[in-house]
Amino acid sequence: MKINYFPFSAILGNDDIKLGLIINAIDPKIGGILITGPKGIAKSTMVRSLSNILPEMDSIRGCRFNCTLNSENLCDECREKIDNNSAEIVKKSVPVITLPISSTLDRVVGSIDINSAISGRVNFREGLLGEANNGILYIDEVNLLDDSIADAILDSAASGINTVERDGVSYIHPARFILVGTMNPEEGELRPQLLDRFGISAEGKLPSSAEELIEIANRVDEFDHNPVEFISKYDQDDEILRERIVRARNALRYVIIPDDIEKYMADVILKYHMGNRAMISAVKAARAIAAYNGNKNVTMEDARKALEFALRHRINDDEKSNMERELNNPGKNEGNKNENINEDMNNNDINNDEKMPVKKNNSTGDDTLNNIENPRIDMKLRNEIIKKSGRNAKSGNFIRTGHKNGNHLDLYSSMVSMKINNHKKMQASDIVLREGYSGGAVPVIIAIDSSTSMGFKRRIGNALELSKLLFKKAYITRSRVALISFSGTGARVLMNFSRNFTVLNQRLKSIKSSGKTPLLEGLKQVYKTSAYSGEKTVSVLFTDGRGNYPPGNMKDDIIDISKKLKNVSRLYIINGENGFLPTYNNLIAEYSNGHIISDVNNVKIN
Missing domain, CATH: 1.10.8.80 (Magnesium chelatase subunit I, C-Terminal domain)
Structure with missing residues (x-):
């Protein structure tokens, strides 16, 4: 079946994304592209349309890994064909493989039939990485992907090969593909370790004018009514792009x-x-x-x-604006420092490495803002400030535990302190110091037992109440929240760590009750999510503790995972149900140093 994709050259706007896709097609060794941005900006459309402007491959007939004669790495079957001069070449379109979020590790990397391996031959069933070789591997909502799967994909993208090992048997095959991941940052973040594995990234933008939005709608409408005719209008433009890519390669x-x-x-x-x-x-x-x-x-x-x-x-959000100014306006940054002071105040940070926080000036009043240049504090001056700004000082309210010993200027708090002290110019007693750049908020994990049970609605209601409380405290705690649901035979992450409480509430309300209670799997997922966060989390478990999957006595396994949880998370168990049936909640609380509570107001975040 031939699928008609929207022409690549007909897509309006977001030129950075299109260029990022094209240079990855020119050199897949760049390491893939991460596309971020809001919903509805044609991220998926651009990825699927990319295959239309890529030249056809000279593929070896019958190869399940799409090997070509020009491939750096060949699979064992194709190498044997070439050695025997029996390789037959056929033209083939570049494959676009979409990786579902629900994919298992075996489906992604492939699997080995152990029974056949015992008999002396390796029967390998290729996974999505094998199918994507010499093609495009597209991962929508990559931030919601299981970390172990993401690691395997990124390893293959970097090395160009995929190695599968099972019970002492291994199989290696080529896996050189254009990796494209898309995500909406509002729905959750990627761990920095995974972000770094993407070669490049581009940020999508919404249409900037009514005219552009109207033209986009008209083109889509024309494509929907007669896709063949619409595609033919852009054949020449797509062909020009295709020739440029070939020449660039x-x-x-x-x-x-x-x-x-x-x-x-x-x-x-x-x-x-x-x-x-x-x-x-x-x-x-x-x-x-x-x-x-x-x-x-x-x-x-x-x-x-x-x-x-x-x-x-x-880089972090505070540094992005500085980077963009530096790269887009080279040579102008030194003269324009003061133009961006209000933006730096809102970001609660300034990124610069010089060491004089205050520039002497005869100006007064609001012009004092222009006297502050850099966040790095001279150590001698820092000690003098500490002596002058003790606990009894008015500005002491702003210098919280540990912040007095820092060497970075908290500009926003310092300005507030200056205003309260009624100083026209910033004094040493106004300055607030902190250890480093902000980011110490405690990550929170909400884990919902969504198995079929009388208390399911009550658990969802309690979780929504906790979400409401977290939202109220968000300005102070800056907490990021992840959501886990467990039912049936497993657990899954519905939302990675994010501060988007609108999405959190939507995901909570969308959870359906079904199946058994895989309590052990839920605890394992809480442990895994906590461990990967890199910080000690606060985990809130909404369950009656009556695990019934897998069948049998899970006591030893529950104890083991609870001991592990103690090291990575502070656990709260909210039951909210009365009953006399056996429960694992007391056991979990005992070995994890957790707390069994009935009111979400008793959850302590900091």
Whole structure:
């Protein structure tokens, strides 16, 4: 069946995403692209349309891994065919493999039939990584993907091979693909370790004008009414893109990065404290951009765009605006520091490494804002400030435990302190210090027992009440919340750590009651999610504790996982039910140092 995809050249807007996809098609070794942005900006449409502008492959007939004669790595079957001069070449479209969020690890990496291995032959059943070789692997909502699966995919994307090992039997096959992940940050975040594994990223934007929005709607309407005719209108434009990609692939190995530009790229990478992966991705992206633009040498413009691609997902939100100003307005940043002071106040941070917090000036009043340049505090001045701003000082309300010993300026709190103290210019007693950049909020995990039970509605109601309480405290605690549901035979993450309480409430209300109570699986998922967060979490478990899957006595397993939970999470168990049936809740609380409570108001976040 032939599927009609929307023409790539007919997609309006979001040029960064389109360029990011194209340079990954030119050089898949860039390491894939992470596309972020709100819903409804054609992220999925762009990915599927990409295959239309890629040249057909010269594939070896019958190969389940889409091997070509030009492949760096060949599967064992194709290597044998080439050695025997029996390889037959056929034209084949670039495959687009979509990875469902519910995929198991075996379905992704493939599986080995152990029974056949015992008899002396390895019978390997290819997974999605094998099917995507020399094609596109598309992961929608990658932030909701199980971390073990994400790790396996990113390992293959980086190495170009996939290794499967089961019970001492191993199988290796090529897995070189264009990796494309999309996510809406409002629905949950990716761990920094996984973010770093994507070579580049691009952020999608909503249409900026009514005219653009109308044109998008008209094009989609025209495509829906007569897709064949609409596609034919853009055949020539798609063909031009296809030819540019082919030329860029052929020219890529000859593109040179001048020494001064490469040094500039390295300096920018080091400035934002990034490592080898960021530099490697930036260099490969710069070469691919230059090849696509027909340049024999990488230009400064090519380098800046590559740095933006390589750094955007690796640095924090406070640093992004500084990076964009630096890359989009080179040479102007030093003269424009004061223009962005209000933005820095709202971000509660300034990113700069110089060491004088206050610039002497004769100005008064609100002009004091312009006297503050940098967050880094000279250590000698820091000690003087500490002596002058003890607990009895008015500004002491703002210097919380541990913040007095920091060496970074908390600009917003310092300005508030200055206002309360009625100072026209900032004094030493106004300055608030902190250890480092903000980010110490305690992650919260809500785990719902969604098995068939009389108390299911009560559990959902309690969870919604907890969500409401967390939302009220969000300004103070800055808590990120993850949501887990367990029923039937397993547990799944419905929302990764996020501060979007609207999505949290929607996900809670969408949970349906069904199946048995896999309490052990629920506890394992809570442990796994806590461990991967990198911080000690607060976990709130809504369950009656009457686990009945797997069948049998789970006492020893419950004790083991509860002991592990003690090290990574502070656990609260909310039952809310009265009854005399056997329950594991007391056992869980005993070995995890947890607390059994009946009121969500007793959950302590900090």
